[in-house]
Amino acid sequence: MIRQWNTVSEHIRQHLLNTLRIKRLNLDSITDQQWCEEFETLRRNRMLMGYFRYPPMKNQKPGEFDTVGSMLKRLKDFIETGNIENLIDVANMCMIEYFVGNHPKKHFESVDDGLHAERIDGLE
Numbered sequence: 001m002i003r004q005w006n007t008v009s010e011h012i013r014q015h016l017l018n019t020l021r022i023k024r025l026n027l028d029s030i031t032d033q034q035w036c037e038e039f040e041t042l043r044r045n046r047m048l049m050g051y052f053r054y055p056p057m058k059n060q061k062p063g064e065f066d067t068v069g070s071m072l073k074r075l076k077d078f079i080e081t082g083n084i085e086n087l088i089d090v091a092n093m094c095m096i097e098y099f100v101g102n103h104p105k106k107h108f109e110s111v112d113d114g115l116h117a118e119r120i121d122g123l124e
Contacts, residue, residue: 043088050092057095063102067093 047057054065071093078086097103 039088039091042085043091046088047092047095057099060096060100062100064100065096067097067101068103071097 050057054060071090074086074089074093077083078090
C-alpha cells in the first residue's frame, strides 16, 4: 500500500518518529521549551495600548505607517542600548507589516535557505 502524507511536516514528523523510535511527541512539552509566554504577554499588552494611539490594525491602509523603517530603528536602538522592549516593538511591527504591509514583492514562500542563528564560540 502506498501511503500519502498530508503535508511535508507530517512526512518529516513520521520519519523522525520512525527513525528515533519515539512513541509519541508531547507537543505541550515542546511548546514549553520553544515559547516565551512573558514575551507574548508583553507584546499583546502593547498591541492593546496601540489601539488607543493608532487606527485599529484591521482598519489601517496598506503602507499607512512606515513599519519597516520603524522596525529597523528599534532594532538599532536595541543593539545600542540592550533595551528588550525594542524587540517586543519589532515583533509587533512585523505582525502589522505582515497584515497590512505594502511591499511590492510581498509574498509567503516557506523555504529553508540555510540561514540560522549561529552558536557563539565558547558558549554551550
